[in-house]
Amino acid sequence: MLNNLSIAVLPFRNMSSNIENDYFCDGLTEEIINALAKIDGLKVTSRTSSFFFKNKDVPVTKIGKDLNVSTIIEGSVRLSNNTIRITAQLIEVQNDFHFWSETWDRKLENIFAVQDDISLLIADRIRENFGHFDIKDKLVNKQTDYIEAYQLYLKGNYHFQKWNPEDLELSKNYYTKALEIDSEHAQSNYGLAQYYAMMAGLGFLPKDETYKEASKYVNKALKLNPQLPEAHYGLASISYWYEWDFKKTVQHLNKALEVNPNFAPAYMHFAFHYCSLKKFEQALEHIEIAIGLDPLSAEVYFAKGYIHYIMEDYEASIKALDICLELNPINLLAIIIKACCWLCQDKIQLVIAYFNSELPATIDTATKYGMLGIAHTILKDTEKQEYYVDLLNTEIETSKAERAQFFMFLILIHSGKKEQAFNWLSGIIDSKPTLMLTLFGDPLLNSVKHDPLYKKITDKVFSSTFAVKEKTAKKKALLTKEQKNEYAKKLISCMERKSSFLNPDLTLKSLAAQLDIHPNQLSWLINHEFDKNFSEFINHYRVETFKRISKDPKNAHITLIGLAYESGFNSKTVFNTFFKKETGMTPLQYLKHSS
Structure with a gap:
């Protein structure tokens, strides 16, 4: 089932003359994903699945269907010396409707501020058009005072994501250079931690001493920035796989999800944890959450296949593992577990034939x-x-x-x-x-x-x-019953007496300022008291105004779109979309029917 409060951030296109600036575009995309992922109530597709579509000419409707999201954001970046131009637009998937776009021209040293602006504006527009969730006043904090260190960190991430020995070494070099400029940069410390953990996991470096290095850097990263979900997850992985300290594992996983409710690896790790306890219902529940957040990740399908294998449901296991291997044909663990399924099914000759054939280099x-x-x-x-x-x-x-x-x-x-x-x-x-x-x-x-x-x-x-319990948070109402009634009356008055909806630039934030209420509270009020999102609520009044003034003979000389603008709409597409949604007719059909 499609969640209306869901978004995928596609990789921003590199519009610079230098193709090597790809690292910056990828980094900006990832920062926006991370910022939006902190919002509880908004489903944000993970990096792996979003980046699956990089440099691919796929229709937005197909991408939305594959990722099971209602909204797509796409954009571009032009980097020139010390200046940066970023464009972004939001697309409603079902109708391929571009309902918001913006351009920013900034100095490179202001990159963290512009990331925050973009993330907050995207979150605001999604909430206005699709439904309520709380948004913090700030989503992106300044990572470092040294922009060169940040650029080196982004280059490190760019190479780390390629997951081969040569690029992993390049990532280490970039992270190290970043720390030479700013040793207090938490993200670069975590970058080195993930490098060492990956090298140990792949067997390229000795396990014991390498995990100690990973632990050293991840703990430093967390000390510098306790709000890094990746660092909490890194400690969870070390606690689980290396120390076998399951209580600490779950504590770190809970913290990772507290900081980032959309952090798919944490749900996947919880699934492994429940599987080890033979609590298979909870294991499958968590792996489905992970798949929902990262539907094109080979790793989550491996985890699903592994859980079904432990459950002795070998056909379901092979089905999930085949999806994993379609996404990543050289996934070693998926190949091993699929072969184990064959062994358990008494298909021994399949195993012998496969491992005597020409094998992938990872085996x-x-x-x-x-x-x-x-x-x-x-x-x-x-x-x-x-x-x-x-x-x-x-x-x-x-x-x-x-x-x-x-x-x-x-x-x-x-x-x-x-x-x-x-x-x-x-x-x-x-x-x-x-x-x-x-x-x-x-x-x-x-x-x-x-x-x-x-x-x-x-x-x-x-x-x-x-003895370990998963942490769950209960959501509280943002207004008391008395406050809800008071502000509902003020809101209706603002619409019916002040006609605030006639302002075509009206936003949730500006309306909240008129009512002297926090935008989170106003969004919650509109959603819970009127069962609408902000756009539906405001555009209802605009549609009713259009219906009224279109019947007035004094306005006979005004065009259809002119009447729409007089009613507070600022877009022909938005007007037509909401009018048909409200009345079941196009504006022209309505006028003919009325006459």
């Missing part, structure tokens, strides 16, 4: 030997099992040791060597190997899940999770 030898070793173990092919076990033992001496041990444990279980497997697991459990958290609920371990020794080990790992 390392530890994964290949491990999957083939498990497959031949299940088939009771002792000779080939021993062959792959020998190969896995050589992998244990490399940087892929953890993944090799992960597969070795499964082979021991399926070859009936439970005692040896449990002894090994007991010996390494205190080192908190990352991949083991994904293994404990694995259907490939169904034969030992009720074994007292195995249960003792898993209970020790997950003992702290059951």
Whole structure:
């Protein structure tokens, strides 16, 4: 079901003569996404899905349908020396209706102020046209006094998003240079933290010392700016995967969502958490929220596929994993879990055929030997099992040791060597190997899940999770009953006696100033007391005025659009749209019918 209070910010086009300014356009887009995402009640599509359409010629209606949003914002940036021109326009998806546009010409050093202006204006226009949500007085704060440091940070982000070793190293260099200019720039500190976490996760750097570096930089970023949702999420990831501290994990996830209610990775992480507790209904509920916010993200579909795999719904798992692999054909974990589904479905030959074929570069030898070793173990092919076990033992001496041990444990279980497997697991459990958290609920371990020794080990790992509760906030009414009645009367008086709606430039903020009320309260009042959004409320009076003055013989010489302007409308398209919405007829049909 389409949420009217939903928006996707498409990548702003680079109108500069220098193509290298793409990094700045991407950075501006991301800052606007982050600013709007802080608004509770407004659904904002995540960066991954919005950027899927970069440099693609796709109709707005198709984009809106794919992202399941009611509104699209698109724009452009022209950067020249120390000046910047930004244009932005809002498009109502269903009718491909451009209902607002604006242009800003500013100095580059004022970039944070213009980001705030753009974000606030976009939020105001969406609220006026689609319904109520609260907006803070400021959405974007100044990150640094050094514009060069900010530009270097944006370049770091630009390369980080490419997710390959060469660009990751470039991102590190840019973040480091930014910190040389401003060591207190929170976002650049977080940039280095995400670099180290990514390099450790991909196995390009030693895990222990690299995670320590990631932890150092993410904690510094959070100390400098406690309102960085990414930093809270970074600490949640470290707490979960590296420290196995599930209570701290949920605390950080709650904080990330408190700062940014649209932060899809936090919902995805909650889904993993509930899955580990076998609370599958909550897990699927959270993963669907994540998909709603980031519908073209390979990672969220992997998470959905993984949850269905743990639930032993293998067809649903493969369906989600296939979507993941369509979006990212080299997603290693999706390939592994899909193969595990085949194993559980007794489609062993599919696994053997796949891992003996030409494989994507992301599939390392530890994964290949491990999957083939498990497959031949299940088939009771002792000779080939021993062959792959020998190969896995050589992998244990490399940087892929953890993944090799992960597969070795499964082979021991399926070859009936439970005692040896449990002894090994007991010996390494205190080192908190990352991949083991994904293994404990694995259907490939169904034969030992009720074994007292195995249960003792898993209970020790997950003992702290059951006391953890997800934080939910209750929304309060913005006006008391007495205030609501008082301001409703003032509002009606403003319309019927002062005819404020005749001002074509009337906005929610300017009307709120007339009533001496906060715009958030006025928006709430119109929505709850009159069951309309601001535009519907104001344009109702304008339509009624048009109907009245169009019947007056004194106005016979005035054109149709002239009468619309006299009624307070400032756009022919808006007039026609709202008139038909109110009356079910076009203005011309109405006049003919009336006469």
